[in-house]
Structure formats: C-alpha cells, structure tokens
Amino acid sequence: METKTKKLKESLLIWYKNNKRSFNWRHTNDPWKILLIEIISQQTQINRANIYYQKFIKKFPTPESMSRSTLKTILKMWSGLGYNNRAIRLYESSKLISEKGFKNIYPNFELLPGVGQYTKNAILSFAYGEKVLALDTNLERVLTRYFAADSTKDYVKKYSDFLLKDVDSRDLNQALMDLGSSICTSSNPKCNICPLEKNCKKYIIRSENSVEKFEGSNRELRGKIIKLLVMQNQITIKNIAKKTSEDEEKIMTAINSLENDGLLKVRKNNTVEINSN
Ligand code: SF4
Structure with a gap:
C-alpha cells in the first residue's frame, strides 16, 4: 500500500x-481568506465562487470589517449565490473570530458556525500547513477509485499518514481537488489522460473486465467463425463447434447474427459459407 x-x-x-x-x-x-472562499464555494461552482470571493474580500478584508457590517449588507452582496444560511453563518463566524481571534480558536475551527470537518481541515491545511486531508467529494472519488477502496473514510483513517508523508498537504489536497474536478470526474473520467492511470485500481479493473467481457463473448466467437471461413470456404456447424470448443447453441447465436449482418449464408446441409452476394 505504501508503494502505491x-x-x-x-x-x-x-x-x-x-x-x-x-x-x-x-x-x-x-485563515480568514481561506474560510471565506470555503464557505462561499460550498454548493457553488468554483469559478462562480471566485467572483463572489473577490467582491467579499475587497469589502471585508478582515473578520473585524465584516463583523462591523450588517446582515442586510452581507445578504445583498450574497444575492445570486443562494443558500443564504451560509451568509448568516459567515457573518456570525466573523463576529466570533473578531471577539476571540483565530489563534484562540485554532485548531478547533468546527466551533465556528457553518464549519464542518471538511472546512476545518481545509483551514488547517491551507492556512496552517497541517498534515490533514481536506476530504471533499473530489478527493473521495479519486482515492476511492485509485485504491478501489470500499470506504474512503476507512482508507483515510488507516493510510493518511502515508499519503501526507513528505508532501506539503496544501499541494496534495489541491492537486487531488483539481484532478477530481477536471479528469477523474464523477461521470466519464478521462482515464486515458490521467497521470494516475498506470496504477489506478479502478482503471486496471475496468481494463481487465473489458478483456474478460471480450473473452467468451459473441463478438469473439463471430471473429473466430469468420477466420475459419476465410481459410476454408465452407464449414459445417458441427466442425465449427469442434474447432472453437463452443457449444452449438452459442455457435447458432453467433451464426444467426452474422447472417443477419449479411456476412455469411447457412446452407441446407448445415454448412456455412461467406456471403459472396
Ligand atoms: S485512471 Fe481514471 S478512475 Fe483512475 S484516478 Fe485516473 S481518471 Fe480516476
């Protein structure tokens, strides 16, 4: 596991x-800037969140500046983002931080309204360089697929030390987030251009499955029958069964599909040949 x-x-x-x-x-x-972007980007696409972040950080460069503002002003600026509860919690957080100071809340950021485990870890990693994983949906997806883990949370519990060893947690978290949102997407992951493709379990399992699916498939049998017919013009169904070691029922399914596609003809004496019409 350590090598992988x-x-x-x-x-x-x-x-x-x-x-x-x-x-x-x-x-x-x-940490204020990190908290701000993390709250704004919850349930919001990152480029859109970034536009709002720029507006907010300009008006409220510190938690104190926001705490002195009014909820009405904040909600007005928040307009268009939706989930207004986030704005309310952000405002409440700004008041708490102004009162206590980040250094007195560290590392217990879950005490701030609206801050869950993910946001807490994002602040710890991005603002304080702590060796923690900010496990959002992108990270979960990439790690689950790469390790074919049944439960990413269990995997992280067991192996996060390996993952975080000798790396800047900020780079690792952001790299996994970027990979998850651009390449290892929830549908149609772009495995063929993924830097992890060589060792990704999901990718390997999928490749193995596609080989397995081809082996013993109707597609494979059709190919074998055509190969036999190219070599010897005509062949009986019995002989096909013998040469391919397949049962006659499977062979008839393949022959019928080849006949339907106009690739071969079945003669009355149970002989098949390439359709030359
Ligand atoms: S190879 Fe595919 S499934 Fe594996 S991490 Fe890359 S994109 Fe995701």
Whole structure:
C-alpha cells in the first residue's frame, strides 16, 4: 500500500505542477481568506465562487470589517449565490473570530458556525500547513477509485499518514481537488489522460473486465467463425463447434447474427459459407 501511495503522490504532484488552477486564495495562508472562499464555494461552482470571493474580500478584508457590517449588507452582496444560511453563518463566524481571534480558536475551527470537518481541515491545511486531508467529494472519488477502496473514510483513517508523508498537504489536497474536478470526474473520467492511470485500481479493473467481457463473448466467437471461413470456404456447424470448443447453441447465436449482418449464408446441409452476394 505504501508503494502505491508513493506512486500516486509522485505522478499527481508532477501533473499538478503543470496543470494547477490558479486562484488568489491559493497563494495565501490567511485563515480568514481561506474560510471565506470555503464557505462561499460550498454548493457553488468554483469559478462562480471566485467572483463572489473577490467582491467579499475587497469589502471585508478582515473578520473585524465584516463583523462591523450588517446582515442586510452581507445578504445583498450574497444575492445570486443562494443558500443564504451560509451568509448568516459567515457573518456570525466573523463576529466570533473578531471577539476571540483565530489563534484562540485554532485548531478547533468546527466551533465556528457553518464549519464542518471538511472546512476545518481545509483551514488547517491551507492556512496552517497541517498534515490533514481536506476530504471533499473530489478527493473521495479519486482515492476511492485509485485504491478501489470500499470506504474512503476507512482508507483515510488507516493510510493518511502515508499519503501526507513528505508532501506539503496544501499541494496534495489541491492537486487531488483539481484532478477530481477536471479528469477523474464523477461521470466519464478521462482515464486515458490521467497521470494516475498506470496504477489506478479502478482503471486496471475496468481494463481487465473489458478483456474478460471480450473473452467468451459473441463478438469473439463471430471473429473466430469468420477466420475459419476465410481459410476454408465452407464449414459445417458441427466442425465449427469442434474447432472453437463452443457449444452449438452459442455457435447458432453467433451464426444467426452474422447472417443477419449479411456476412455469411447457412446452407441446407448445415454448412456455412461467406456471403459472396
Ligand atoms: S485512471 Fe481514471 S478512475 Fe483512475 S484516478 Fe485516473 S481518471 Fe480516476
């Protein structure tokens, strides 16, 4: 497991170096900025969240500046984002942070309204460089597929130390988020251009399945029959069964489909030949 984890980190971080998405808040370790973008981006597509983030950080560069504002002003600025509860919780958080200070709340950010385990870990990793995984849906998907894990949470519990060893957790988290949102997408993952493809269990299982599916399939049998007919013009169904070691029922299914496609003809004496019409 350690080798597989090591390979994931190596390939992923090389890919990330050349493909990372660039946002202002990715270049800061200010916990207020991290909290702001994390709350705004909950249930909101990241490029759209970024537009709102720019507006908010300009008007409220510190939690104190927001705490001195009014809920009405914040809701007005929030307009169009939906889920207004997030704005209310953000406002309440700004008041609590202004009163206590981030350093007195650290590391218990779950005490802030609207902050769950994911957001807490995002703040700990992105603002404080703590060795934690910010397990959002993108990370879960990539890790579940790569390790073919039954439960990503169990996997993370057992192996997060391997994952986080010798890497900047911020890079690792952001790289997994970027990979999950651009390549290892929930539907139609682009495995053929994925940097993890060589060692990804999901990819390997899928490739093995497609080989298995072909082996013993009607498609494979059709190919074998055509090959026999190319070599010897005519052949009896019995002989096909003998040469392919398949039962006659399966052979008849393949022959019928080949006949329907106009590729061969069945003669009255149970002999088949290539359709030359
Ligand atoms: S190979 Fe495919 S399934 Fe595996 S991590 Fe990459 S995109 Fe996801």
